[in-house]
Amino acid sequence: MIPRRKNRVPAPPDACPLTACMAIIGGAWTPNIIWYLSQAPRRFSELKYDLQGISAKVLAERLKRLEQDGIVLRASVATSPPTVEYRLSPLGLELKPAIEAIVSVGERLKQMKVNSGVAV
Amino acid sequence: MIPRRKNRVPAPPDACPLTACMAIIGGAWTPNIIWYLSQAPRRFSELKYDLQGISAKVLAERLKRLEQDGIVLRASVATSPPTVEYRLSPLGLELKPAIEAIVSVGERLKQMKVNSGVAV
DNA sequence: CTGTATCCTTGGCGATACTG
DNA sequence: CAGTATCGCCAAGGATACAG
Numbered sequence: 001m002i003p004r005r006k007n008r009v010p011a012p013p014d015a016c017p018l019t020a021c022m023a024i025i026g027g028a029w030t031p032n033i034i035w036y037l038s039q040a041p042r043r044f045s046e047l048k049y050d051l052q053g054i055s056a057k058v059l060a061e062r063l064k065r066l067e068q069d070g071i072v073l074r075a076s077v078a079t080s081p082p083t084v085e086y087r088l089s090p091l092g093l094e095l096k097p098a099i100e101a102i103v104s105v106g107e108r109l110k111q112m113k114v115n116s117g118v119a120v
Numbered sequence: 121m122i123p124r125r126k127n128r129v130p131a132p133p134d135a136c137p138l139t140a141c142m143a144i145i146g147g148a149w150t151p152n153i154i155w156y157l158s159q160a161p162r163r164f165s166e167l168k169y170d171l172q173g174i175s176a177k178v179l180a181e182r183l184k185r186l187e188q189d190g191i192v193l194r195a196s197v198a199t200s201p202p203t204v205e206y207r208l209s210p211l212g213l214e215l216k217p218a219i220e221a222i223v224s225v226g227e228r229l230k231q232m233k234v235n236s237g238v239a240v
Numbered sequence: 241c242t243g244t245a246t247c248c249t250t251g252g253c254g255a256t257a258c259t260g
Numbered sequence: 261c262a263g264t265a266t267c268g269c270c271a272a273g274g275a276t277a278c279a280g
Contacts, residue, residue, distance in 0.1 A: 021226030106141035
């Protein structure tokens with residue numbers, strides 16, 4: 001069977017480098033995952049708890065993808081209850097400013113909505 | 121009538137302010153739209169040209185949504201060939217740092233891939 | 241605990257055709 | 261030129277069950 005091309009994102013020409021980064025933080029949960037990991041290393045179940053509502057499937061998918069992209073590091077401690085700890089790689093840490101910029105804008109957006117009387 | 125919000129994002133609890141901003145720049149094209157508008161005001165067809173591959177429908181949708189969110193301003197000049205110009209609002213300009221942070225990370229990411237010999 | 245496999249729904253997006 | 265309307269595809273994500 002011919003592997004179906006995943007060219008879902010219409011790939012605006014690389015004129016705009018946004019695309020490269022958005023391909024990484026573009027998912028619905030990915031930015032939050034990165035944000036939580038930027039605060040402190042976390043285990044799978046901790047992340048799953050923090051990101052309330054995410055399914056194990058998606059979380060595993062995202063983490064695997066982020067690991068492949070070199071954004072997060074996966075350290076499995078093969079103790080009696082096997083635990084795995086995720087944390088940002090040096091490359092992943094470079095995303096921090098961007099994430100924080102987004103967070104800060106998000107806060108301002110919230111402020112504005114409050115000030116303009118829009119229900120939040 | 122309360123305008124119905126399309127909750128495209130599964131909405132992790134507002135514990136993380138990322139969500140508020142990602143709801144705005146989360147689409148496949150939205151960040152690029154904002155980026156182009158942050159360079160200079162543009163007309164509909166210009167945007168459509170810049171964002172090669174975007175459909176008129178989606179572009180119109182995004183622009184309308186961004187306008188409702190107060191991110192872009194729409195100025196229609198009712199001349200003989202009616203033209204409409206879009207530009208970032210003051211609020212929209214606040215997104216610039218975030219967008220630029222993403223762009224700059226995107227560039228570094230590209231650099232890394234080049235340096236590590238990964239085909240781009 | 242840390243995932244993987246399967247099924248299903250949602251909605252973002254493209255394509256096309258049409259309007260002021 | 262600047263959109264709107266309608267259709268249909270398909271990847272992302274949720275739910276559930278299962279595995280190491």
